[in-house]
Amino acid sequence: MQTWLSLEYDHAETLSLGDDEIRTPDALVEEFLRRHSEPGDAVLDPFAGYGTTLTVAERLDRVPYGVEYEPERVEHVRGRVDHPEHVRQGDARELDPSGFPDCAICFTSPPFMERTDDRNPFENYAGESSYDQYLDDIETVFARVDETLEPASTVVVDVSNMKYQGRVTTLAWDIADRLADVFAFDGEVVVGWDDPDAAEDEDQFGYGYDHSYALVFSKTED
Template sequence: MRGVLHLRAGGDTFTPELVEAFLAEYTRPGDVVFDPFAGFGTTLIVAERMGRRPLGLEILPDRVEFVRSRLNDPAAIQCADARTLDRLDLPRIDFSITSPPYMTRDDHPQNPLSGYQTLDGDYEAYLADLAEIYRHLRGQLAPDAKVVINAANLHLHKTRLAWDIGQAVSKVLTYERDIVIDWDEPKEWFTNDYCLVFTP
C-alpha cells in the first residue's frame, strides 16, 4: 500500500472504503479481523462481506444490538470493555483495525474508553490504557499479523492525537509505517488523518 490513500469521506472518517482497502491489502478470506472499539460495526460488516471472520468489542449495549442486527453472525460482536481484553477468550487474530474513541489533551472530563460515560478522563491515562489494551492484544496476534489504528491530529484542540497514540502503542507493538488518508472533503477539526501500522 502506498503512503497516501485517497478516499471519499461521505460524512464519516472511518468508512467502509477505508476498511476495504486495508483488508484487501493485509488479509485473506477466512482471516480473523478484530476491532476492539467496534462502534457502529463498520469493520465487522465489511469483514463479513469480504469473507473474513469478524470479531469485535463494543462497550455500549445499544450499539452492540445495532451491529448484531446487521451481521449474519451476531456472535461476532461482544458487549465488553476493551480494557478487559486480557480476560476474554479470544481466538488467534490475523488482523486488527480500529479508530479508537478520541480524546483531547485539555478540557475533556469524559473518559472515551468508558464510552464517554464516566468523568474520569485523563489524557495520559487514556494513552496508557490504549497501550495496555494493545499489549494484551499482542498475545492474541498471529506472528505475521498487522495492526492498524486510524487517528487524526486535532488542531482545533491542539492535540497531536495520532502521534501520541503512535508513541504510546509503539511501546508494546512494533511501529511499521503510517499512511496518510487524503479525504476528498477534509474536516476542519484535524490537520491530517492517519492509519498507523504495527506488527507484533
C-alpha cells in the same frame, strides 16, 4: 508501499442508529483488510462502534470479531453481521484474549480525546480521566489485543490529530508513540478525505482536519 491515500468520505449504508462522524468509511477498512489479510482470516475490532470493520470483513469473506462498550451499538452491530455471537459487549481495557481465535489483523479506531478534556473516552465520556491516563488505557487495550494475534499479524489504527479552539492535540502521534511499545511500528499512511457534501468548514470532520492517519504496526516475535 504507497504511504498516502485519497478517499471519498462516504459510507456504503445509511444506518438507522448512528453518528456518521465517528464511523470509519468502508473504503479505508477495505483497503487495509485486502492488503494484510486473506479470505477466511479472523479480524478483530476492539472498538467496533457501528460495525464498519465487521461488515466490510464479512463482505470480503473474512471472519470478524468485535468488542463495543455501548449496549445499543452492540445490538445494532449484531443485527448487521452473520455471526452476532462474535460481537461482545464490554470494555476493551478488559478484553479477554481467550475468548477470541488467533486473528490475522486488528483494524480499529479508538474513541478520541482532546488533551484538555477531563471526561473518560473509555466510558463514552462519562467519568473522569486525563490525557496521560487515556494513553495508558490505549496501551492496556492493545497489549490485550496483542495476545489475540497470530505471528506476523498486522494492527491498523485509524486516528487523527485534533484541532479544537485553536489548540492541536497530537493524538495520532501520541498513540503511535505508545503503541510502538507494544508492536513494531511500520509507519503511517496519510489518508486525505474528500467530502463532497461538506461545507467549507475546518471542523467538517469534527476533529478539525480533512486528513487522518492509518497507523500500521506488526506483531513482534515474543
